[in-house]
Amino acid sequence: MSSVDALRNHSQNIKDAYEKHRLRKRLFIIALIPVVIVLIGLAVAFGSADISFADVYKTLFRKLIPGLANAANAGNSEIIIWKLRLPRIIMGVLAGIALGSAGATMQVVLKNPLADPYMLGISSAAGFGASLAIILGVGVLGGSYLIIGNAFIFSVLSSGLILAISGRRGASPESMVLTGLALLFFFQAMTTIIQYFGDSEAVKAAVFWTVGDLGKADWNKISITAPIVFVGEILLIWKSGDLNIMNTGDASAKSLGINVQGTRIFTMVVCTIMVAGIVSFTGTIGFIGLVAPHLVRMIIGNDNRILVPAAGLVGAVLLVLADTIARTIMSPVILPVGAVTAFLGVPLFIYLIMKKNGGLS
Amino acid sequence: MRVKVEDLYFSYPGKDVLKGINLDLKETDIVCVLGPNGSGKSTLVKCIEGLQPPQSGNIIFDGTNSSKLSRIEIARLIGYVPQSSSQLFSASVFDTVMMGRKPHYSWRCSDDDIDIVADVLEQMGLANLSMNEYNCLSGGQQQRVLIARALAQQPELLLLDEPTSALDIAHQLEVMEIIHNSVHKRGIGVLMVIHDLNLASRYADKIIMMKDGIVFACGAPEEIFTKENIEEVYGVEANIFSHEGILSVIPVRRSDAKLVPESLGIF
Structure with missing residues (x-):
């Protein structure tokens, strides 16, 4: 065999190894989708009223195919x-996707393995907006969207x-994290002041609002x-390849043609x-x-093209599991899911750190 | 690619770094930039690469002013190898080298891109490491991966910022050989910042010696490496020997050695 053939053979081996690696990562995503779908059915079936797994999908089919709806009586x-x-x-799935994918993105963009979606003060700003609405009745939007509108507008305002x-400082990750921290304390202080002067029932409602809960969800x-989640997810996946390159410094x-500052700001806005x-619909659900x-x-590595969507799907799985526990563990009392994710998240996180023994690389 | 630098000025707030640089670099030369710390070597490389916008002056690639080129267009012309590159979340070696193809594809890499990366990995002796994590490699291996990434970029000019500074002598020679061979095989130009005078004299076709933000001397190694130049630029007395046609520079003492208090015990 000539040396040219040997070289070709050898680089064929590299390519095969790479293709195998790539296939494995894709399979992980493809396998997650049915897991989420089955989990939705299981989670719906679990609860205080007895409902079978089959009932869940029967109902789903009846609702999704309108022709059958008339024929069947709604039990x-x-x-x-x-x-x-x-x-x-479904709200849990959406929240899990948004929090998981945003978390993965922000860890890379803010160059911080401990970054999470609330790093830019979103939760405290939303809490302030909600308190303003609940305690003082002041809001931008009226009616049933008073609280939600306030929470949304203040969190976007804070990040903006x-x-x-x-x-003004070149949108460096350090300046973003530090300004975020400063605003977090600012909004917390403002919230405390409003609560200090508020009526006790209203303050209780405001505090309850900030603990993440899926109970407020409805189809509207x-x-x-x-x-919002669907479009945001697509935009993040679109930029995920650039995130891989930004991870190298x-x-x-820049030398590989990436607009670093533009990408950083774009992904942060998304x-x-x-x-x-x-957050404005569910309150703060931490740790996901x-x-x-x-x-x-830990499972498939740090390739953001896979990581960003996969973290969203895993986030959905974790959140739906946590919510099922929240609904059933003290039944008929339903705990706020925000409390359960912390209970699940903390040991899981410590386990991850211990297993890594040294450095989240 | 012919690179011309005309009257380049650059300053950080309160400090002038480059004070009127003029250069004309031919297509396939290995050009080494030498000079003491703070003389503006790295800044010059960053200006050519477009990482730092110069205050005034022009950088011209084959007759096109670089300020008229987009980042992607520059990335197709120039491969940049930083001194070191750390990854917060480690990617595989293959994926890291694949990043060099980014200026050539928009969202997804093609089979051609995979072929190019596999070939570069093979040539750089990285075949066995291709599925390893970048962060788990040694400094020398990481340096090779960064050079492989720049070669996968298929640039016309390779810019390197002290590619050998973190390496032992075996890896220094290896990296220089790799650069030397790829330049001649691929017909690309190289501009590198380097501190090691002996490596420079052995591999460079042309030396640029910088001092205080200007080009102090420029030419072939045998013209540049003289006792007078070394003393003038570094303030170091040196002996220069020629062995098998390659100059080697042996530093003897600092010219201002008397000024260093003996109590410090440095010399």
Whole structure:
């Protein structure tokens, strides 16, 4: 065999290894999709009222194919499934996707393995907006969207302010994180002041609002969040290849033709709108955005083209699981899912750190 | 690619770094930029690469002013090898080298891109490491991956910022040989910042010696490496020997050695 043939053979081996590696990463994503779908069914079936797994999908088919709807009589279980449980679980899936993907993106963009979607002060700003609405009744939008509108507008405002301030310093990750921290304390202080002067029932309601909970979900709200999450997810996946290159350092990324500052600001804006869209409907659900990306990193590595969507799907799985536990563990009392994700997230996170023994690389 | 630098000025707030640089680099030369710390070597490389916008002056690639080129267009012409590049979240070696193809594809790499990367990995002796994590490699291996990435970029000019500074002598020679061979095989030009005078004299076709933001001397190694130049630029007395046609520079002492208090015990 000539040396040229040997060389060709050898680089064929490299290519085969790479293709295998790539296939494995894709299979991981493809396998996650049915897992999420089955989990939705299981989660709907679980709960205080007895509903079978088959009932869930029967109801789904009846609702999704309108021709069958007239023929069938809407039973009790169908109402529970369609009006109560399914919106809650779909909202959980959307929140999990948004938090997981935004978390993965922000860890790379802010160059911080501990970054999570609330790093830019979104949760405290949303909490302030909600408190303003609940305690003082002041809001931008009226009616049933008073609280949600306030939470959304203040969280977007907070992130906008951070981008504007840090943009003057070249939009460096350090300046973003530090300005975010400053605004977080600012909004917390403002919230405390409002609560200090508020009526105790209203303060209780405001505090309850900030603890993440899926119980407020309904189909109207999902029709607003679903498009935000869907579009945001596509934009993040679109930029995920650039994130891979930005992970090697700003100078390297610029030399490979990436608009580093532009990409950083663009992805931050997308993450903000996605997460604000979720937080204003559910309150702060912690740990999903931190744990889901790291879980995926451990399984299939750090390629953002896979990591960003996979962290979203794993986030959905974790959040729906946590919510099922929240609904059933002290049944008939339903715990807020935000409390359960912390219970699940903390041991999982410590386990991940211990297993890595040294450095989240 | 012919690179011309005309009257280049660059300053950081409060400090002038480049004070009127003029250069004319031919297509397939290995050009080494030498000079003491703070003389503006790295800044010059960053200006040519477009990482730092110069205050005034022109950088011209084959007759086109670089300020008229987009980042992607520059990335297709110039491969840049930083001193070191750390990854917060480690990618595989293959994926890291594949990043060099980014200026040539928009969202997804093609089979051709995979072929190019596999060939470069093979040539750089990285075949066995291709599925390893970049962060788990040694400094010398990482340097080779960064050079492989720049070669996968298929540039016309390779810019390197101290590619050998973190390496032991075996790896220094290896990296220089790789650069030397790829230049002659691929017909690309090289401009590198380097501190090691002996490596420079052995591999460079042309030496640019910088001092205080200007080009102090420019020419073939045997013209540049003289006792007078070394003393003038580095303030170091040196002996220069010629062995098998290659100059080697042996530093003897600092010219201002008397000024260093003996109590410090440096010399």
